[in-house]
Amino acid sequence: MDVSTLPPPVTHESDTCAVVRAILARVGDKWSILIVRMLGDGSMRFSELRRSIEGISQRMLTLTLRNLERDGLVERTVTPTTPPRVDYELTDLGRSLQSITEAFGRWAVTHRDQIENARIRFDARQ
Amino acid sequence: MDVSTLPPPVTHESDTCAVVRAILARVGDKWSILIVRMLGDGSMRFSELRRSIEGISQRMLTLTLRNLERDGLVERTVTPTTPPRVDYELTDLGRSLQSITEAFGRWAVTHRDQIENARIRFDARQ
DNA sequence: TGTGCTGGTTACGATCAGGAACCGGAAGAG
DNA sequence: CTCTTCCGGTTCCTGATCGTAACCAGCACA
Incomplete structure (x- = not known):
């Protein structure tokens, strides 16, 4: 995620679809939402974040924070x-x-079993 | 030095963290949220979706829907x-x-200018 | 002297998202 | 009977993104 190679700026058309896409491209990656959720409880040090977000590499934490x-x-x-x-x-x-992000987290926890079950059923059907 | 002295405490946070990651991996991609938003208004045909989601390829629509x-x-x-x-x-x-997804769409539309401006300021600072 | 902690950066390889082009069947157009 | 279009979907291939591992500088501690 080199800053110089990031996607072009958002255009000024008022198409909600395009706006959602642009924002998703920023915030919809693997780690951003998690970091925002973590920082929701207050400020955190780099290494504190690294330890509390299981599985993130130093590089990805740096890049995502940047x-x-x-x-x-x-x-x-x-x-x-x-x-x-x-x-x-x-x-x-x-x-x-x-x-x-809070709402998303709650939804994820609440519905993960339903999703898991749906997936098992779907795979069994194939 | 003994490295095994710091067992990563399995807190409520890290549990949620894993779940959020799992759900994000499914729903946080480029198109899923957009499709869910589109289908919010009622059922739609394949080609209807394709036409209304600007920029999506046939392949990605098929895959995401699947x-x-x-x-x-x-x-x-x-x-x-x-x-x-x-x-x-x-x-x-x-x-x-x-x-x-509604809330996300509203947030995206409301704050896109702030994000755009922040990005311009940041890039200027480098 | 060397080892650890801090917050990074660099190099490099694997994976996978995503676009272009193609498919096969049916119904018009001519 | 070709030519095109519409339908939903698939194959192929490239390039972006992610992750691992190694390295860096400064300072404390032993």
């Missing part, structure tokens, strides 16, 4: 101590997304 | 006429996701 920062959803604060300390927290814009 | 069907979010109905007619509509499970 993108979220670029999009104004997350703020990065460096404290030049030794060892250095870098904190990330949601901006107002990031917090405005929280209710959605 | 996955949504597999996960029990969408129901597929074939009417063997000539030309064949295939209708797709949301299941109850699919409809339960609607409020979230």
Whole structure:
């Protein structure tokens, strides 16, 4: 996710479809929503995030945080101590997304069994 | 040094984390949310969907619909006429996701300018 | 002297999303 | 009887994205 190779800016057509697509391209990747959810409880250090998001690699955490920062959803604060300390927290814009990620998390937990069962049934039918 | 001294505590957070990741892997792709939003207004034919979701290829529409069907979010109905007619509509499970996709759509439309501006500012800073 | 923690970056390979083009059947158009 | 169109879907191939592993600099601690 090199910043210089990111997709082109959103056009100014008022097509909801296109807007949703553009935002999804930013926030619909593998880790963004998870990070936003994590930061919902308050600011966190880099390594704290790394430990609490199971399975994320250092590289992907860096890249995803950089993108979220670029999009104004997350703020990065460096404290030049030794060892250095870098904190990330949601901006107002990031917090405005929280209710959605919360809702999504609740939906996921509530319906995961139904999805799992549907998948098993579908695969059995083939 | 003994490395095994820090067992990753299986908290409620990390559980939710795994579930969210699993559901995101299904529904967080480029087109699923858009299709669910489209079908929110009622059942639609394949080609109807293709025309109304700007930019989707036939292949991705087929694949995404197949996955949504597999996960029990969408129901597929074939009417063997000539030309064949295939209708797709949301299941109850699919409809339960609607409020979230609606909210996401609204959020995307409302905040896209803020994201766009943040991105421009960030890029200018580099 | 060397090992660990901090927050990264770089190199590289595998995987998989996604677009272009194609398919086969039927019904018009001419 | 060809030529095109519409239908839903599939095959092929490229290039973006993700992940692993290694490396970096600065400082503390032993």
